[in-house]
Amino acid sequence: MRRLIVDLRSVLWTGMKAGKDKDQGYKVMFEDKEVFINSADFGYDKALDHTLMVLDDLNIQPRDVILVDEGRDAKMMRTRMFEGYKAGRDHAPEQLIEFNKAKEMYISALLNVGASTCWQENMEADDVIAYLAKNLKGERWIVSNDGDLAACIGDGAHLWQRGARDQNPFGPFDVKYIPVYKALVGDTSDKYPGAYKFGDVAFLKLLGEFGEDGLDAMKVLIEKKKLLDLGEDVAELKELQRVIDNADMVYTSYALAKLYVDKVNGMRRPLQWRVGMVKPYAGEDRLKAYHSQVRLIHAGNYVEARAWAAEQIRKSPYVTLDIETSTPPESDEWLAAQDKEDGNYVDVFGSELTGLGMTFGPNMQFTLYLTHDHIEESGVKNLTREQVRGFVDMVPREKITLVHNAQFELPVLFNEWGADWADDPEYHGFLRNVRDTRIMSSYVNENRRAGLKGLSSEVLGYEQTNYDRVTTKTYPAGTEPTNLGRVIRRYNDQLHGDEYVEVQFKMNELTAKHVLAYGADDCICTAALANHFTVVMELENTYDVFEEVETFPAYLTALGFIQGVDFSAQTMREMEVEDDETYEKSWAILRDYLIEMKWDGVVCPVFTDFEPASVKQAFEIVTGSVLDTRVRNRDKMAKVIEIWAEDNDHSTAAVLAVAVNDGDLDTVNKLVAANFKGEPNIDLASPKQMKALLYDHIGMPIHIINDVTDLEKQHNQPLFEAVRKFKKWRASPDSVTINDDDLKLLRAKAKTDETAIAFALAFSRDAISDRDVQALDAIKAMKKVMTRRSLFYKNYRNVRHWKDGKIHASMNQCAAVTRRYSSSGPNLQQLPKKGEAVKFRECLKPHDRNAVICSVDFAGQELRLAADRSQDPGMLSCYVGDHLKDPHSITASGAMKLKWGAQAVKELFGKYGSPGDDEYDLFLKLRSLGKSDHMGKRSDDLRKDSKNVNFTAQFGGQAPKISERLIMPLADAQLFLQARSEMFPGVEVAAKRSEEDCMRTGYATTYMGARRHLAAGIMSNNSQEQQRAARQAWNMEIQGSAAEMAKLAMARLWKSDFLWKYDTRFIAPIHDELVTSISRKDLLKAVKVKHECMVAPYSTMKVPVLGSISIGPNFGEQHECGDWYIEERIASNLNDIFKVKEAA
Template sequence: MTRLVLIDGSSYLYRAFHALPPLTNAQGEPTGALFGVVNMLRATLNEKPDYVAFVVDAPGKTFRDDIYPEYKANRPPMPDELRAQVQPMCDIVEALGISILSESGVEADDVIGTLALAAAQDGIEVTVSTSDKDFAQLVQPRIALVNTMSGSRLDSEEAVIGKFGVRPAQIVDLLALMGDTVDNVRGVDKCGPKTAAKWLGEYESLDGVIANAGAIKGKIGDNLRTALPRLPLNRDLVTIKTDVAMARGPRQLQLRERDADTLRVLYTRYGFTQALRDLDAAAAAPPVAGEGRRIGVRGTEAGYARPAASADGTADPALAVAGEYEAILERAQLDAWIERLRDAGEFAFDTETDALDPMRANLVGMSFSVEPGRAAYLPLAHDYGGAPPQLDRDEALAALRPLFEDASKKKLGHHGKYDLHVLRRHGVDVQGYADDSMLESFVYNATASRHDMDSLALRYLGYTTIKYADVAGKGAKAIAFSQVAIDDATRYAAEDADVTLRLHRLLAPKLVAVPSLERVYREIEIPLVPVLARIEANGVRIDGDELRRQTADLSRRMLAAQQKATELAGRTFNLDSPKQLQALLFDELKLPAVLKTPKGQPSTNEEALEAIADRHELPRVILEYRALAKLRSTYTEKLADIVNPDTGRVHTSFHQAGAATGRLASSDPNLQNIPIRTEDGRRIRRAFVADPGNKIVACDYSQIELRIMAHLSQDDGLLQAFASGADIHRATAAEVFGRAMDQVTPNERRAAKAINFGLMYGMSAFGLARNLGIGRGEAQDYIALYFSRYPGVRDFMERTRQQAHDQGYVETVFGRRLYLENIAARNQGLRAGAERAAINAPMQGTAADIIKRAMIAIDAWLQTQAGAARMILQVHDELVFEARADFVDTLLAEVVPRMTGAAELRVPLVVDSGVGDDWDQAH
């Protein structure tokens, strides 16, 4: 069978650019889109087609622009980061021996359509490699569409009907009715694919729909009738031409001999080391899956992509082997695997459950891996009809418990805190949790990629994992994991453990090669995992009656704000509607539109309203309403709903791999965002209460980031102020304004405080002026005075900026790195933002490291206190405990020294503490 592959180059370049993280090579050149396209090309060539072409758009206008000047008029220009990858892409395509085709006056789609039809008529089997839905109109015998990035395939009329609800011959009419916002082809307003398919099912064609437009009722019918004049033009615009005059036909597109020397240079420059190894070794096509219960890596025809080159070019060939996975259905198999795990120096594990909330999830199965490519899945609760018999869950866990509770046996996972929770709920207290591939990636380079397994497998292993939706579906058709067939579950779950181990084997040496990062990982992040798991499991008691009282009060005040806003506007309007607010504020009241949305409309966000709040009272009332509404919807109404029915407490989730600086984040509920500068925000804390007989104890680092700035800058004035124990903002005001400490006015202290904190976040004179309500010139004078009194701070900031430019990263006191991908950006705004982050990150990151170190030390002590106290929350620079009333003094005597001793700085660390029946009282 003779085969032709036509590659839609433009489609894949854009798709890869938006789908993959912003990767760069060692020189800082963007490589993300290039990486995606190269992987696709290598996968295509491994299929050994007889003919192949890479088709791109030619520069200049096309016939569509002539018949419709607004065609694609709303497309933004190509991003600079993408444009920089176009020529390298073409160079690699040429070096691979693939013909690059383009024709002036038409689009790449038309070239592909012409060649596909000609080839099919010549008896050649055609594969169009694209992610563009428009090509579905070409599907017919001998013409198939394959999306190499997702693995989807359309190769028959039935497949097209299954995806779009219409036959290939009706696709053009479907697109004409729907329109295409990307190409600026306006269809029938509010007509989506289902409506268009329904009409074509009833009336067969676009002409039939037009002829029967009068019979279609409702608003959508009105929209159709309004659109009738433009529909014939739409059809012309979305129809792929198949009669383009071509210099070469399908049989002139043979694959040329590749230019290995050029490829070697290009792969080396862009960091595609695995591609280099394949080039040098002339590797054969990737292996296909095994049979039966031995599950291997499946090819793209099954929807699962093959291994490819790693993005950073450091993948070990031993880590790219095909997987052999088995389902454990017999006790003898389980016993054999337990022995295998016990004998291994380390092993990866993962759990499969029936819920995302680890505090409520039930165990469905477990997977294990001891070497790359070797893994097993232990199904325990698959309950679909016809499911094979499985081992009893309690019996299997009893067999596994001694191994998992043996601290001498090293276990590793990916985001393993979730799995620790699940196993704890099922009676297994995991000990010896030694490594976590998510945290290895996060510490190695927090900004290089997302840190989920799918993203890391693609970046570091060049491997596309099976997605949860591949085995369980998504949306309304999704099924519980317990309903997934065991063969499919084995492929998915065992791969998780396998890939976790592979990632660990690749990332661990990278950390070892940078001792400071290895210390951050070993001494801070890994020991923190079980600490956070215990805090989450402890949870906090919520006073539902207090929340109901607050909800009622907020509702009353929201109503009052609505009434006030109506009075100011002179009419009723919806305070929650940005469109109505735009019309009222900017069209009727003629207030200045200080900020615009990405689409060029006047913005009504918080910053925009703050900017005009001094021009009219209404924006201030709207801001008040929004603040009250947010507190009600986010906290007073929601907190009671997320109380765990088994524990009667709220269990937040802490995220270590969130903020690049290392600060912990939390969700469900997000406790980091409770506003504390307003009375209403602080009042939320009254609902966080102690059990009867207990007290809430709060311990908070005082001005920790300013103290870290003093340490890092070594400025004599700041060091002396902190060493003396003076009010740092008053001391700063005294220095800046040339006064004695007792002569500083409240406004001068407020200005000094704004400068102290503002400089840490890169605040400009404009920002300081707006913050203090003064002129920009006066704010600039304040900053100049500050730097004249504290020259060490200015030198530190300049030194840090230069380090960021020279190294591409900055470090915390403990050696954590923050890489700054935009530090050398041509765009001044991006570059300035990276410089601001460079100044703030060492302080914020060091503060995060310090409180994590304190948490580890305190938790170790708490484990010896027989439950007299427990750590229940961490919020920014604060730790919150619940303790027996008679144990509070002991707790404070032990906790405060551990917090102040978590780092040795040039200035003392100070901790403020408080005790109360609720969190607010403890302040």
């Protein structure tokens, strides 16, 4: 990689002043002098010619050019040091006008062939250039006529100045001494003097007398401001007296000469970018060869195109690839069955190649679109799948192929050509050497959406055409095709009333010419984004992390997607039937309760007026539908009902319309009574209805509430104050009194979920009658069933794919801000690890009747990371050494005294303790008594709560969150946090240090250096936003590192023989687990390989990584095999599993 870093103003001002513009130049008066002004065109031409000459000389492409400009108030920092800095360098206003015109022409021309420009407010270009030269990788060539930048030469950074390469313009000494030279000699151009009359001759005498060691010593004396110490050397070089006499100016001059790399791209003043992309030729002939060229490749020009493209691909830094696909009717039916036919969903597994785009070339200027399954037309015949593959195969395996969303391209092309590429020992049938710009985007800024069109708009300032616009055509009604496409809208022209039809086509129902621009666009944008993302990642030193962590997991999850996982609809149906029974039984209880209290819908209303609400209620009872109208006049409402009755052929509604129109209340009430069902009208998902039931009718005390919104905080001060008081009351009930007025306000924020009910039953049971408790228990049971219906039964009912009957879930890499996975179609991350709903995991089955599901779960992953990161002795004792402790028992032992009281613990020491025992030893003895013993059970319960607190706190959970999650008083949650803090003080110190670092830098890092960008929150004017952002720093250090650990294990699994030597299937990373299906015959060997992949050392982490092995006949029924690979234990569990299977 070789880049050009252009000192934009230096190059452009040189061009503006290089000779006289005889055609467009003109004279003006400036400061009583006649000044000749060259035109913007003249300066632009000279600067562009100069730039192209340098590009040619150094063999660099425009896409690798970074133009560095000055930000606003660029001189501010240095003029504060010295008022005369760059004084007297003013230009005539006309010169500045022409310069700025030329600058925009120059920047635009180069941006349109892929260059970028950057700047920083309050910082000079020299400092920014030095920063880029230091932090970018590969060869960095600075182009400037400013000799100061020679100080950047070295370690891969070079200077091209007026045709000279890497020369120090100030003399025969190492460039690192240029600031010392300028401190002593000064800079006539920048207008600072250095030491009075200490010129070049004196500097060379200094160098000759003392050598570079003397310059090193001078540098130290200047930086320490101890130039008076030179007195003893004046005898050897009398000019040193001038340095001593002008010491203050020397110090200032040194400060002015230095390049402030450390002040560039900081949190408060980050680099600003204008990112270019290679666009079509727009009239600048000198750049024509670098501009975008798009060509359609078909059967008629394929041979010629392939011969030409081979050499261009070889010259490319990388290639970008994008595919267009179509799906058969089965895909439409499959999506419709899942209510996903609105166009926002794609059947990836059912997608078939229609066309393929590739961008390549030295400047990434050539884009070809290869047609494979489009509608053919004269002169444009489709290519065979082998021909398209042959084009892709021309990309050398060592050359990176960039795509945007590898979880689409990888599976689709595997289905197309996997058999042809199956023998590849590294990629096993998948497209070779792929990197995903969607994932790169996450490393650059994980806080924004990563869709290509959104990124193109935000980063490139380029608006892409969307899919709907390309695939939709409008026809006069009656002229639309009947054998292609689907009608999505009919409408009438407002001017003439003519009817039109919009028809959307699939890609294989359109010609290649029609989609050419669209098919090429994604490749071009992907190339531009990749170029910019690479620059940013190099500057942040995250590119190598991205390469190591993200490359092969993308292949592994693509393989898992292709293979799919067997899913038992019968098992799910059995669970659903059981839940239906639970729901009906619970509803029977709740229904009786609601009828007793005469809930809405139980008592037939008798209407006494024709208010709009009354008419709407009557209509709903009579028809079972909602009257959706804003009219309020009785006769107009009657007309609306009449029209509805005609449209729906509803005779009773027609009678109602007449009664409403005539004002006949008697008829209205008779119709209502005849159609009234007398059933309670309640929606358990409606917060409004649930508040009425829970807090008004049952009288449930308010225990937990939602926080106020920012809008409420600004405009509803009484509510804000009531919420604030409530929070204080929860933390300390005796510290504040909640009055009736507060309760009325708090009702608006009271929660109505299962947690709210659980709190009431746990802490206000005496205030609730037995009958109310029955109703609350019924509501809880129904809500749990409703949750499982929405999360599981609905989403999984029709999710098995029409091609093979398996589930093909997409794993979305880096989808979370910590770069953990999310999942979709269905969301496997929603499969719980504990609780009632864990049973649903049983639906996931092995790939063969003689196989098992194997899960290896990182054991205590977050706590191990926290122990290593914090180096807390107590937590380290749980994972390092010969006598390992249990972290949850440590927390529990600290909580004993706080929870049970010091006197009670003292008595327990007397009864159960031994000399030398500490609280941890005592707790272990109490827990060893067993659950049948009162103290044994109390201790076990205390450990369970401590375990939950440890994990929740590790995720950044504060006392209120812990209280709600564990259904415990807020005071107890604070107590457990206090115990944890006292037992593991180093963790809190490390978390605080992480927050402080984040407040200073604006980001947090993983072990390997990937960043979580938090500057926006840190710089917020809202203190809560600042604190929230800072707290995320420690979470990122742990969670982001955990994500890296898992992906590195996945990469090792891909590279091992686990998937290729043994009869296995990769299912997915789910939470902290890697889930696979392994045949019985290969289990022992395959599990050993898998376990080794997961427990390999991670980065610089010294605490060992452990993986808990479990196997089972399905994903729900898992037999635990321990944290270590013990063959006998695994074999024993395997035999037990198949004994049950064979018996069944």
